[in-house]
Amino acid sequence: MSLPPLWDTWIEATGQGDIPIKRPPFLQAGINTCSTLVENKKAQLVVTARDVDPTELVVFLLALCLKKWWVLNCIIKGPSLVGHLVPRKTCITVTSMQVNLIDKGARAKYDESHCQWGGNVVSPKSMAHIAKLEKAKATECAMRLR
Numbered sequence: 001m002s003l004p005p006l007w008d009t010w011i012e013a014t015g016q017g018d019i020p021i022k023r024p025p026f027l028q029a030g031i032n033t034c035s036t037l038v039e040n041k042k043a044q045l046v047v048t049a050r051d052v053d054p055t056e057l058v059v060f061l062l063a064l065c066l067k068k069w070w071v072l073n074c075i076i077k078g079p080s081l082v083g084h085l086v087p088r089k090t091c092i093t094v095t096s097m098q099v100n101l102i103d104k105g106a107r108a109k110y111d112e113s114h115c116q117w118g119g120n121v122v123s124p125k126s127m128a129h130i131a132k133l134e135k136a137k138a139t140e141c142a143m144r145l146r
Contacts, residue, residue: 027094029086031057034095038064038071045096046073049082052092061093 028037037043038061046065052058058075065071076082079090086094122130 026098027086027096029088029091029094031061031092034093035061035064037095037097038069041069042097043069043071043095044099046071047082047085047094047096048073048075049079049090049092050075050077052079057092 028034034043034046038046043065046061048058048061050058062073062075065073079092082094083089083091085091
C-alpha cells in the first residue's frame with residue numbers, strides 16, 4: 001500500500017518512521033488449519049460445529065484444545081452457523097487468533113468457574129446409605145474385638 005507523498009513527508013518530519021498498524025481480530029477456518037494453530041499455541045478461541053458427520057473430528061479437536069494446550073472452545077449448533085462467521089456456506093471449525101483486550105477478562109472468569117466443582121452436598125438418601133455402611137463397619141469391628 002503506497003501512501004500519498006504529503007503523508008511520507010509528514011512521517012519523515014515527525015520522525016515516527018513506520019507506524020505500527022493494529023490488526024483487528026481475524027478468523028481462520030478449517031479443521032487442519034485450526035488444529036495446526038492450536039498445536040502452535042496461536043489459537044485463542046476455537047468454535048466447533050456440533051453435528052459433524054465424523055464425530056471423531058469434534059472430539060479430537062476438543063481434546064486437543066482442553067487436555068493439551070488449554071485453549072478456550074465452544075460448540076455451536078450447526079455447520080451453517082459456523083459458516084456465517086467466515087464467508088462460507090458450511091464450516092466445521094473456526095479459530096480466532098486474536099482476542100480484544102476487553103474480552104480477556106472473560107477468560108479469567110471462565111477459568112474460575114470451570115475449576116470449581118460441587119460443594120460436596122449429599123442427598124438424604126446417600127446420607128442414610130453412608131450411615132448404614134458406617135454402622136455395619138462398627139458392628140464388624142466390635143465382632144472382631146470380642
